[in-house]
Structure formats: structure tokens, C-alpha cells
Amino acid sequence: MSPLEILDPTVEPKKQPLTYVPRPDSLKGKRIGLVENTKFNSDRLLLKIGEILKSEYGAAETRMWRKHNSSVPAHDEIIDEARRGVDVVVAGVGD
């Protein structure tokens, strides 16, 4: 028998099921949501991406939301409005 036993200090995070919604075959006529993370120039970058999605991929319109800050997930209001009002969301973290 071993004379000493030590305890594991780590925690396994809870497993969460994660499923992606099906990707649209085309962006033609789709409403695009842009979620801006408050970092410098992130709004400008996303607006540029939105313009490209409209001019080159035929998206119908874009709408942008701003998170409370870059360290938190998009708040409920954004999720609710996006669920009701857009077909596709573009989000990212950038400096």
C-alpha cells in the first residue's frame, strides 16, 4: 500500500452540448446581424464586412449591435432581437 495520497486540485468544466444551426446555402436576400465587441475599430471592420456581404453576396440588409464590453457574451437583448430580426450573425473578437 502506498503511504501517501494526494487530491486533484482541478475541475472539469461542465460539458455543454453545442450544435451549429445549418449554414445557409446562399446569403442572397438574407438579413445580416453584426455584433460589435467594443474594441477599437471593430465597428468599422464589421460595417465593412456587412457592405461586402451586401455588394458581393447579395445580402439584403445589415444591422449592428454593441456588446456591453468585450469580455462578456452578447447580452439577452441582442440575442432576442437577433433571433427575431436577422437570418445570419457575424461576430468576433478583435483588437
Added chain:
Amino acid sequence: MTTQLVSKRYAVEDPGQAIELCFEKGWTDGLPVVPPTESRVRAMLDLVGLAPEHQVAFITNRQVAVTAEKVAINAVMAGCRPEYMPVVVAAVEGIGDPRWGYHGPATSTGGAGVLMIVNGPISRSLGFNSGDNLFGPGWRSNATVGRAVRLVMRNAIGTLPGKLDRGTLGHGGKYSYVIAENEEESPWTPLHVERGCRPGDSAVTVMAALAPHQFYNQLSSTAAGVLTTMCDAMKNPGMIGQPHYCVVLAGEHMRTIGADGWSKSDIRKFVFENTQNSVAHFKRTGRIAGAIKPDDESTMRSLVLTSDDLLVVAAGGRAGSFSCYIPGWGSRTSSQAVTVTIKDRRG
């Protein structure tokens, strides 16, 4: 306490092998740890009066519940005495508070540590240092309580340097960053009382914080003189938008400022007013984008949103014309300092 400890167990031949196993498993901050045996862990839990399954914090972004058992294991590893456990628990409650906003300061390239300021009777009974070599080595309580919190962040929450902790530079306070306020010699209201605790309470204030910046003034014999030097240094921050600055006034400066009859509130007002920069200055020096407009020369921007966002602490050695200021991390919406009362939960 008879509740079963649920953590996985590892059998080893001797303490030396236990220490090496902790290195191999990636459970340390780079220094050897005390082997977390059941008897040591139970001593921690008994002293704090918590069941092992008690949830001390829940970190939303990680979906991790930090239990008292995991806090106790990491506190043992850090070298804490069981008596320190209530302080460690309070500090973990603090960084788990939504106002502290764990995900930002723990993971950001900004490289913040967890500054912990201990106040009240427990700071004296447990021997927390509030004097010479304030941020340096030499005191078990200061060294191990902060280390325990960092090990909880690493092991229980998964804040691993280079992975989920992406601090570009970090600083030495990420090993341990614990100070006590010198309440016995301070002419001022203690920090925890200013922040809502009763004078007899013990408390720990956690603030996401960059490294201390020391300044020097041995010429002035007035409060305004000493603080003018500090404000000149503070006025040129490497970053802007911080939610807090902590001002730590050591013995000589504390006595000079106190002798002028200044309260902490007076200090805050002076510092708030004398650390403002023009928007034009920030544009010239690459902190704000865009061309300088005429109004920018006269549009002033303060270091923090209100003078109440400056934390003033009396601490540091009795001798030497040095004090320091400590920039916070992020912004008001990202992370705020949190003060937690240290509870005695034993029956």
C-alpha cells in the same frame, strides 16, 4: 465533518514524489507546492466551517463551480495555514462576483493580477504585512493567500498562462499580490469601512490590477506637495479608461499628508483633479485615434470616472519617501473592485 471528498486521488511513495507529480500534472505556478493530502485539506475546511461541496464561486464563462473542497486543496498547495482559509474563500468569492467580471481580467492581454487588500482584525491576528517591503517576499500570509487564489484560478477555473491567461507581459503580482492596510498608524478611515463594512469587520478587497508604480518625493512637507509629485507620474498612464487606481501611501508620506489634516476624500479629490489630461494630449501620444480638433486642447479627460474610483490605502514601510499608485485593469463596465467581508462560519 464527514462529507466525502470527491476529488480524484493519486497515490505516491513520498512527499518528494508528490511534489514532482504536481509539476508533471501542471498544477503549480512554477514553484513547488505542499502535497494536498486529505488531512491537510480537511483541516482547511474545518477551520472555515464549510462543507466540501459548498459553492464558493461560479464562473459563468467557464461554466465552472468552484467548491470549498477545490479552494482548500489549492490553499494547501500554496502553503496556507488553515487559519488563512477564510481570507482565501472571501477573495475567491470576490473574483467570482459578477462586478469583478472574471473573464476579462483573468484572460486579457492586459496582464492584470488580483490585488488583495486585507483590512480589519484578521489582518493583524494572521500577521499580514502592511509595512516594510510591502509588495515583497517574507510574510507567509501575504505570500500564500495570493498564491492560493492564483492556484484556484489556474487549477479550478483553468486560467492557464499562455492558454486562457493571455497576459502579454503579466507581472510579479500574478504569483501573489496581497497587502494589508496599516490601520494602527493610519490617520484615515480604513478602506473596508469606506466601502461599507463595519469597523470591527475583517474584509478583503479584490481589484484587477497592474503592477505598482513607485514615486519619490523627499522634499515636500505638505500634502499637496507630495501628491503633486504622484499626480505628475500618474498623469502619463500607459493605458486609459481604467476603472480604478489604487494609491498606496507609505509611512513618511502618510504622516506628511495626515499632518496637513487631509482625509482620504481630500486626497481623492486632489488626485482626481490633478491627473486630468487633454484629449489633444492623448491623441498626440497615440492613446486616442483621430486628428486633433480645436476643442481637444481644452477638453479634459480624467483617469477614472469619479474620484470615488480611487482607492486610497495606508501601507508600506515607516522610512523612505516612497509611495505608489497601481493602475486597474479594463474599464468600469469590465471590472470593478469588490470588497468581501470575511465570515466566521464556524458554529
